[in-house]
Amino acid sequence: MTAQTFDHLSTEEALGEPPWQRALRRLVKRRAAMTGLAIVVFFILIAVTAPFISPYDPIATSWAAVRKPPSAAHLFGTDDIGRDVLARIIWGSRASLLAGLVSVMLALAVGVPIGLFSGYAGGALDGTIMRLIDAMLAIPFLILAIALAAFLGPSLTNAMIAIGVTQMPVFARLTRAQVLSVKHEDYIEAARAVGNPQYRIVLRHIFPNIVPPLLVQATLATAMAIIAEASLSFLGLGQQPPSPSWGSMLNTAKNFMAQAPWMAIWPGLAIFSLVLSLNLFGDGLRDALDPRRE
Amino acid sequence: MTTFLLRRIALIVPTLFFVSLLIFGLQQLLPGDPATALAGEDRDPAVIAFIRQKYHLDEPLPVRYALWVKGVVQGDLGESIRIRRPVLDLIAEKLPVTGELALIAVLISLCIGIPAGIIAAVKNGTAIDYGTTMAALWGLSIPNFWLGILLILLFSVELELLPASGFVSPGESLRQNLLTLIMPAFVLGNFFAAGMMRHTRSAMLQVLGMDYVRTARAKGLPEIRVILRHAFRNALIPVVTLAALDFGALLSGAVLTEQVFTIPGFGKLIVDAVFNRDYAVVQGVVLFTAFAYIMLNFFADLAYVVLNPRLRT
Numbered sequence: 001m002t003a004q005t006f007d008h009l010s011t012e013e014a015l016g017e018p019p020w021q022r023a024l025r026r027l028v029k030r031r032a033a034m035t036g037l038a039i040v041v042f043f044i045l046i047a048v049t050a051p052f053i054s055p056y057d058p059i060a061t062s063w064a065a066v067r068k069p070p071s072a073a074h075l076f077g078t079d080d081i082g083r084d085v086l087a088r089i090i091w092g093s094r095a096s097l098l099a100g101l102v103s104v105m106l107a108l109a110v111g112v113p114i115g116l117f118s119g120y121a122g123g124a125l126d127g128t129i130m131r132l133i134d135a136m137l138a139i140p141f142l143i144l145a146i147a148l149a150a151f152l153g154p155s156l157t158n159a160m161i162a163i164g165v166t167q168m169p170v171f172a173r174l175t176r177a178q179v180l181s182v183k184h185e186d187y188i189e190a191a192r193a194v195g196n197p198q199y200r201i202v203l204r205h206i207f208p209n210i211v212p213p214l215l216v217q218a219t220l221a222t223a224m225a226i227i228a229e230a231s232l233s234f235l236g237l238g239q240q241p242p243s244p245s246w247g248s249m250l251n252t253a254k255n256f257m258a259q260a261p262w263m264a265i266w267p268g269l270a271i272f273s274l275v276l277s278l279n280l281f282g283d284g285l286r287d288a289l290d291p292r293r294e
Numbered sequence: 295m296t297t298f299l300l301r302r303i304a305l306i307v308p309t310l311f312f313v314s315l316l317i318f319g320l321q322q323l324l325p326g327d328p329a330t331a332l333a334g335e336d337r338d339p340a341v342i343a344f345i346r347q348k349y350h351l352d353e354p355l356p357v358r359y360a361l362w363v364k365g366v367v368q369g370d371l372g373e374s375i376r377i378r379r380p381v382l383d384l385i386a387e388k389l390p391v392t393g394e395l396a397l398i399a400v401l402i403s404l405c406i407g408i409p410a411g412i413i414a415a416v417k418n419g420t421a422i423d424y425g426t427t428m429a430a431l432w433g434l435s436i437p438n439f440w441l442g443i444l445l446i447l448l449f450s451v452e453l454e455l456l457p458a459s460g461f462v463s464p465g466e467s468l469r470q471n472l473l474t475l476i477m478p479a480f481v482l483g484n485f486f487a488a489g490m491m492r493h494t495r496s497a498m499l500q501v502l503g504m505d506y507v508r509t510a511r512a513k514g515l516p517e518i519r520v521i522l523r524h525a526f527r528n529a530l531i532p533v534v535t536l537a538a539l540d541f542g543a544l545l546s547g548a549v550l551t552e553q554v555f556t557i558p559g560f561g562k563l564i565v566d567a568v569f570n571r572d573y574a575v576v577q578g579v580v581l582f583t584a585f586a587y588i589m590l591n592f593f594a595d596l597a598y599v600v601l602n603p604r605l606r607t
């Protein structure tokens with residue numbers, strides 16, 4: 001009888017709009033976030049299609065074209081040893097995006113399990129892990145990255161490791177805080193009561209509920225990682241010459257500011273627009289995933 | 295208050311212990327024999343032997359760590375391989391330069407960030423709020439070394455108004471000192487100002503909805519008085535704590551700013567040390583900044599309790 005009464009209600013309707021769909025609908029409505037996403041996608045396309053769209057070889061020098069201002073032949077001009085700036089910007093997008101992606105993945109892969117474990121286990125173990133995380137957070141981001149890059153040796157790979165290691169504690173702490181906030185919810189107690197093993201409770205019941213804030217943090221962390229890679233390359237501790245990277249292009253440009261200002265304008269503009277777009281998208285994502293906002 | 299103080303100090307001790315472990319551990323990342331690596335490029339056998347003996351490299355790891363910590367506690371942060379001077383002396387020499395730069399930067403960012411945050415919160419949802427929030431996002435997204443380069447292009451290369459690089463100590467000429475520091479301080483303060491604006495805005499938004507603010511308005515107080523005396527004073531409390539957390543970003547920014555404007559400060563010290571493979575200096579600087587950060591946050595938490603009467607029990 002009861003079954004018949006509720007027959008006409010589908011599960012979908014009873015539950016309302018699924019949260020992910022609602023978040024997506026709200027995200028699409030945010031113009032700033034969508035502009036950000038479009039620009040990020042644009043940069044990804046540039047990085048992927050670099051071999052086909054680059055007008056010149058990014059490391060080919062030409063003594064006949066040293067520090068030439070922007071022209072039809074070289075849209076963004078040439079650098080101090082005659083390399084095409086546009087070609088280097090196009091190829092340099094690979095270093096930036098790769099650094100952003102790899103270092104954040106590394107930070108997630110290490111930080112999230114630590115946070116899950118620490119938050120779920122609690123007690124003295126949690127206390128000890130959190131003091132270690134505090135210690136890592138006490139060393140300023142770039143200074144720790146510089147020190148790591150210095151001791152590991154300067155290269156793009158080591159810069160990515162250094163950036164990932166410095167971002168890891170942020171994810172560990174965020175994950176732990178989220179675990180603590182859902183750990184005593186009724187549905188977790190229920191999962192425990194029906195005899196689920198610990199690992200299943202953590203992976204199947206806790207983890208999916210803490211994904212949204214991690215996603216937002218990961219987007220904003222990618223923006224930070226891209227600035228960090230550019231900073232390390234600017235200091236000479238990231239991508240090594242002659243491979244192109246926006247940060248190292250600015251490092252060289254610094255010495256020719258009076259003679260070739262275009263060398264400094266374009267790489268900086270590229271970093272700025274990519275980072276701003278990621279921040280715009282991240283902010284929009286946070287608002288869209290926040291159930292309290294409408 | 296005493297319980298809070300004791301509990302807070304109890305948190306600092308293990309954090310400092312782990313910081314020391316991390317920084318000591320950095321040395322272990324060096325490939326090959328640390329003595330050879332620490333000796334720098336010359337690989338002078340005498341220097342290698344000296345390092346081996348100085349850092350007790352023949353002893354087991356825990357003993358080496360204990361000896362290193364003992365030295366650090368006594369103020370011995372090691373010695374620069376390159377200039378053969380104690381690291382602590384080098385830090386003490388460079389600190390005032392970065393200190394002055396950071397101080398001016400913080401002053402600039404407070405003058406921009408706090409009023410902007412208050413206005414954005416008061417005008418919440420309007421074009422002014424949107425514009426200020428957007429400006430802050432720009433400030434957070436612009437790499438400060440690029441901003442520095444752009445300002446040099448404009449004010450030094452084009453307009454020839456300000457020196458592009460260098461540093462004059464205030465003792466020599468205060469005017470020259472300020473002229474050399476104004477651009478770097480603005481560049482460094484930019485990021486901090488953006489953070490400050492965001493913190494102030496969100497703290498103000500929270501406070502403006504409180505009952506006591508409504509009461510103050512209901513009493514018929516002028517709006518400006520409600521905002522500044524009743525709302526802002528309470529909003530200031532979280533802003534202080536968040537500002538202390540941004541201190542690390544300020545130091546990171548200083549490294550890049552000093553590099554762009556060739557200012558002989560703390561940041562230049564660590565970058566030069568990296569290229570000279572002067573590892574003791576790198577370690578010393580990292581240790582010092584971590585210690586400064588932990589202490590600053592301790593005092594910020596203390597200020598939080600002192601400023602907030604509700605926590606003063």
